[in-house]
Amino acid sequence: MRKKIVAGNWKMNKTAGEAVVLIGEILDLLKIRPVTEPLHRVVIAPPFIALTKATEILKGHPYVFLGAQNCYSKPKGAFTGEIAPAMLVDAGCEYVIIGHSERRSYFKENDTLLMEKVKIVMGNKLIPIFCCGELLSERETGKQYDIVRSQLGNTIFNLSREELQDVVIAYEPVWAIGTGVNATPEQAQDMHAFIRKLIAEKYDSTLADEMTLLYGGSCNAANAAELFSQPDVDGGLIGGASLIAKDFVEIIHAL
Numbered sequence: 001m002r003k004k005i006v007a008g009n010w011k012m013n014k015t016a017g018e019a020v021v022l023i024g025e026i027l028d029l030l031k032i033r034p035v036t037e038p039l040h041r042v043v044i045a046p047p048f049i050a051l052t053k054a055t056e057i058l059k060g061h062p063y064v065f066l067g068a069q070n071c072y073s074k075p076k077g078a079f080t081g082e083i084a085p086a087m088l089v090d091a092g093c094e095y096v097i098i099g100h101s102e103r104r105s106y107f108k109e110n111d112t113l114l115m116e117k118v119k120i121v122m123g124n125k126l127i128p129i130f131c132c133g134e135l136l137s138e139r140e141t142g143k144q145y146d147i148v149r150s151q152l153g154n155t156i157f158n159l160s161r162e163e164l165q166d167v168v169i170a171y172e173p174v175w176a177i178g179t180g181v182n183a184t185p186e187q188a189q190d191m192h193a194f195i196r197k198l199i200a201e202k203y204d205s206t207l208a209d210e211m212t213l214l215y216g217g218s219c220n221a222a223n224a225a226e227l228f229s230q231p232d233v234d235g236g237l238i239g240g241a242s243l244i245a246k247d248f249v250e251i252i253h254a255l
């Protein structure tokens with residue numbers, strides 16, 4: 001059965017102390033109104049420096065899990081400033097965001113590197129939240145399907161069926177990230193249906209039907225319910241709105 005997920009990508013925001021406060025606020029609101037659907041999950045991805053504090057607070061929580069925003073493609077060694085997947089496991093992470101558009105554009109991460117990251121992440125039993133999505137210029141020229149097809153085809157579609165079934169895909173059109181201009185529910189549904197069709201063609205329709213596909217890009221408390229009501233949208237990867245406890249919890253309840 002398809003899981004539904006709301007994941008908060010905090011990006012480079014919040015000190016460890018501030019993270020403790022924000023996670024506490026989120027958990028307090030979830031105590032008042034808990035998530036009761038067994039297949040619904042929440043992921044919180046704070047900065048690395050907050051992971052060990054966050055894991056203490058989240059330990060044993062039935063549906064809120066810890067995630068990281070990135071990791072390196074090697075197990076250990078002389079890679080100054082990088083972090084290994086095993087370190088994230090040790091810090092209590094279960095999920096890792098891979099291939100966010102900010103990593104692709106600012107840090108020049110390409111498909112080859114992203115595939116190496118996915119492989120090592122999965123080898124460490126972490127669940128990748130793999131991001132894809134087109135630029136505005138690509139959508140304006142009708143290339144969005146080709147872009148997403150090649151982003152997936154060059155990376156996670158090289159996984160075996162058994163491997164791919166554990167991956168979460170996040171469709172995040174770059175023009176919608178942090179801009180306040182979300183994809184319309186129709187645009188999100190259209191691309192999610194396209195991704196599911198690609199999975200069915202490359203693998204099979206059972207797998208396509210079971211995979212969790214998240215939408216990301218200016219998803220907020222006001223638009224989440226309509227986006228999530230689309231048949232192929234199984235939740236969201238939330239940036240800005242995940243930094244405000246009340247908004248994030250409203251988004252969780254929009255699942």
Ligand code: PGA
Pocket residue numbers: 009172176177178179180216217218219237238239240241
């Ligand atoms: P946003 O970011 O919700 O602030 O647009 C989403 C993301 O980058 O994952």
